[in-house]
Amino acid sequence: MPRRTDGEYLAFVRGRVTALRRAAYLLCGDSHGADDIVQETLTKLYSRWSRVSHVENLDAYVNTMLVRVFLDERRRGWWKVALLDWLPERATTPPPVEERSVVHTALMGLPPRQRAVVVLRYLCDQPVKEVAHILGCSEGTVKSQASNALDRLRLVFDELPDAVTVQDRR
Amino acid sequence: MTDDDRAVRILRTMPDDPPLPSTVDVERTMAEGRRRRRVRRWSGGVALVAVTAVAAGGGTVAASALRDTPAAPVKPVTVPSKKAPAKVAPVVPKDCKVTLLPSGEVKKALVTAGDPTGRYHAGRVYPRPGGVHTVVWKDGELLPVPNMPGSDAGFRDINSSGIAVGYSYVGDEERAYALAGGTVRRLAGGRAVAGAINDRGVIAGTLGGAFDGGTPVIWKSYRAEPTRLALPSGITRGSAAAIGEDGTVIGAIYRNTRDEGIPYLWRPDGIGRKLAVPKGATGFWVSSISNGWLYGSAVHDAPDGSMRSFTSYRYSIAANRYEKLAVQLSNDALGAENGWVLSTIADPVILAGKRIVKLPRYNKMKEYQVTAFSADGKTAAGYTTDSTDNEVVANRPLKWTCR
Numbered sequence: 001m002p003r004r005t006d007g008e009y010l011a012f013v014r015g016r017v018t019a020l021r022r023a024a025y026l027l028c029g030d031s032h033g034a035d036d037i038v039q040e041t042l043t044k045l046y047s048r049w050s051r052v053s054h055v056e057n058l059d060a061y062v063n064t065m066l067v068r069v070f071l072d073e074r075r076r077g078w079w080k081v082a083l084l085d086w087l088p089e090r091a092t093t094p095p096p097v098e099e100r101s102v103v104h105t106a107l108m109g110l111p112p113r114q115r116a117v118v119v120l121r122y123l124c125d126q127p128v129k130e131v132a133h134i135l136g137c138s139e140g141t142v143k144s145q146a147s148n149a150l151d152r153l154r155l156v157f158d159e160l161p162d163a164v165t166v167q168d169r170r
Numbered sequence: 171m172t173d174d175d176r177a178v179r180i181l182r183t184m185p186d187d188p189p190l191p192s193t194v195d196v197e198r199t200m201a202e203g204r205r206r207r208r209v210r211r212w213s214g215g216v217a218l219v220a221v222t223a224v225a226a227g228g229g230t231v232a233a234s235a236l237r238d239t240p241a242a243p244v245k246p247v248t249v250p251s252k253k254a255p256a257k258v259a260p261v262v263p264k265d266c267k268v269t270l271l272p273s274g275e276v277k278k279a280l281v282t283a284g285d286p287t288g289r290y291h292a293g294r295v296y297p298r299p300g301g302v303h304t305v306v307w308k309d310g311e312l313l314p315v316p317n318m319p320g321s322d323a324g325f326r327d328i329n330s331s332g333i334a335v336g337y338s339y340v341g342d343e344e345r346a347y348a349l350a351g352g353t354v355r356r357l358a359g360g361r362a363v364a365g366a367i368n369d370r371g372v373i374a375g376t377l378g379g380a381f382d383g384g385t386p387v388i389w390k391s392y393r394a395e396p397t398r399l400a401l402p403s404g405i406t407r408g409s410a411a412a413i414g415e416d417g418t419v420i421g422a423i424y425r426n427t428r429d430e431g432i433p434y435l436w437r438p439d440g441i442g443r444k445l446a447v448p449k450g451a452t453g454f455w456v457s458s459i460s461n462g463w464l465y466g467s468a469v470h471d472a473p474d475g476s477m478r479s480f481t482s483y484r485y486s487i488a489a490n491r492y493e494k495l496a497v498q499l500s501n502d503a504l505g506a507e508n509g510w511v512l513s514t515i516a517d518p519v520i521l522a523g524k525r526i527v528k529l530p531r532y533n534k535m536k537e538y539q540v541t542a543f544s545a546d547g548k549t550a551a552g553y554t555t556d557s558t559d560n561e562v563v564a565n566r567p568l569k570w571t572c573r
Contacts, residue, residue: 006200013196021188031190038194046203068563103180111342113322122178137321138301148341153177 009049012058013042020066026119027070029108041066063124064134067116071135106156110149117145118153206516262522263510263547263572268530271551271567272312273305280553280565281307283327283334284542286369286415288549291542292325292334292349293567306334306349310569316354318347325349327366333392335364335373346375348392357389359396364389365411374413374421383424383431386410388417399436402444408434414459418487435487448483448492455480460505460545462487467501484511496524502540506547512540518552518570529570538568548572 017038024034024041044065045052055061107115116135120126121142128146132139271291273279279295291307304318304325313332317323320338328334334349335357346357346364357364357373361384364375371391378384386408387396401408401423409431410421417438422431433445433456447454451468458465464487467480482495482503495503499513499521506512511521518529518538532554540552550570558564 009200010196013199017192017194017196018187021192021194025188031188032193034188035193039199042194042196042199043202043206046199047206049203103183107181113339114342118181122181135322136296136302141321145341150175150177153181157177157180 009046013045016059016062017042020062023063023066023119023124024070026107026123027067027112027116029104037066037069040069044069060126060130063120063126067120067134071112071116102156106153109156110152114145114149114152117142118149121146262525262527263520266520266527266529266570266572268532268568268570269310270532271307271310271569273567274312278565279305279567280539281541281551281567281569282324282336284544284549284551285328285330285332286545287330288542288544288546288571290328290330290332290334291551291567291569292328292336293553294324296565304334304336304349306332307569308332315349315352318349318354320345320347323347326364329367329371330369331371333367333371335367335375335392337363337375348373350392355392357392357396358394359387359389362387362396365409366413368413368415368417370415370417372413372417374410374419376409376411376421378407383407383409383422386419386421386436388413388419400440400442402442410436412456412459414462416462418459420456420459420464445485446490446492448481448485448494451481454483454485455501457502458504458543460543461507463505463509465503465505465511467499467503468492482511482513484509495521497521497526504540504543506543507545508547510543510547512543512547512550514538514540514552518550520547520550520572522547527572532566532568535564535566 020038020041021034024037025031028034028037041062045062052058052061107118110118113135117131120131120134121128126134128139128142131142135142271279271281271293273295276295276297279293281291281293283292284290289309292304293307294302294304297303302321302323304323306313306315306325306328318325318336318338320340323336323338325334325336327336335346337344337346339345343361344363346359346362347354348357348364348367357375359377362375362377364373367373373389373392374387375389376384376386377396384407386399386401387410388399389396399408399410399419399421405423405425408421408423410419412420419436421434421436423434424431433454434442435445436442445454445456448468450470452471453469454466455469456464456466464485466483466485468483470479470481480498480501482497482499483492484495484505485492495511497515499511499515499519503511503513509523513519513521515526516536517531518540520527520529529550535554535556537555538552539555540550542551544550548571552568554564554566554568556564
């Protein structure tokens with residue numbers, strides 16, 4: 001008998017899909033991509049559900065899985081190739097670039113690993129030690145990546161009047 | 171830097187909800203999760219059996235479930251043993267054994283590549299949380315080799331002379347390295363990734379970023395300057411990821427930054443062409459090259475993009491012909507020269523013609539990635555990815571040897 005039930009899974013997931021989509025969207029910058037990452041993370045979680053009862057901090061566990069899915073997909077993406085010159089369109093197209101915020105665009109301008117550091121450290125409020133664990137690098141690397149990322153973001157943000165910050169808040 | 175930093179404050183104003191409504195399907199996570207559990211249960215119990223393959227067709231999976239896509243369960247049937255004629259390779263691998271490769275005091279380690287002879291394996295160990303150290307094994311023993319500099323270092327391939335190639339990061343920039351003669355040296359060409367090396371010492375890789383394509387190149391040796399591989403007219407970005415013993419290079423070309431990439435083949439004389447697609451498929455993902463064959467998965471996308479399914483194929487470069495494999499494998503299929511294919515159907519398996527030989531588990535662990543297959547099909551390597559109560563991902567480096 002599973003030590004965690006389907007009912008507990010549903011209760012856990014339904015309360016967190018929004019936050020997981022948010023984190024995935026910050027990482028990959030694309031609604032559909034974010035949903036794919038969350039879908040795969042939750043599928044993995046469910047397939048292990050009966051075995052995770054000893055995990056004390058389930059949220060941290062799931063966040064780690066989510067970031068690993070994102071980075072694995074990016075890494076594997078190098079191998080993943082489609083033949084056609086087009087990609088299937090989804091039912092709804094994303095908003096045009098100009099409707100996206102300056103902050104969003106700046107974040108997406110960071111390379112994937114730097115972006116993961118920024119998202120985990122500043123937007124998911126994970127401590128440096130935890131970020132290092134999730135990303136498989138040293139705490140020093142996390143600090144230097146965060147510092148480099150913020151330097152790059154400052155180049156963009158320093159051009160912004162403070163008012164833009166407010167406009168970005170939708 | 172503090173949390174009061176203006177850049178951090180501005181970041182935190184970011185409207186962070188995805189603009190489109192959610193398509194996350196919780197019911198489907200449970201259905202797919204159950205299916206993965208079932209497949210694991212099917213694979214439980216027996217240490218090693220030969221099974222009669224049942225054509226599994228394309229296992230339909232959610233578009234998101236790009237990894238771990240095992241076939242529908244097939245019924246295990248013991249195949250009567252037949253005495254192989256002298257000097258003829260056995261029809262299926264036999265007497266397969268699993269061994270844990272040594273990783274010093276460190277438990278968490280994995281194998282990332284192997285050479286055609288099956289004697290050399292490359293990998294990495296995690297001496298402390300967040301730390302990574304690249305390693306090489308010869309005949310199952312750790313060699314005293316220097317670590318690759320940089321963070322998140324990993325070898326992508328190793329040849330029969332024990333020359334390993336791979337890359338690491340400095341900040342967010344990739345740097346390509348080769349380990350040769352007991353020395354780790356950086357490959358020429360600036361920011362680069364090295365993807366593969368053949369027994370002639372020719373290295374295939376990409377200048378620029380690893381993820382979105384750059385300039386596909388070969389290095390004729392680890393000391394050589396990179397030689398650019400020609401891209402078709404109008405294309406500016408590509409990547410080179412694998413190289414055959416004859417110098418054929420497999421990679422991809424990219425039309426734009428959001429492109430998944432179009433698989434591309436450069437002949438040993440440098441002439442390139444797009445790869446054909448299996449009939450009825452929307453794409454083909456190559457996972458390995460061996461003896462003139464490519465192994466991989468045909469991709470089938472639903473017209474509305476809501477579903478993506480896969481079918482395992484191999485492709486003859488000379489004949490420009492696809493052959494469907496007898497069963498659906500994961501997207502990590504590695505071919506041997508005799509046509510055997512190493513992959514995972516939850517457990518690690520070798521597909522020999524129409525027969526599946528399941529490789530033994532290590533320590534009752536249930537989740538595996540395979541990363542190396544010798545040219546004769548008798549040595550395989552990979553690692554576990556189980557979650558345990560103590561570890562989110564419990565990696566253990568493994569080698570399987572068969573007769």
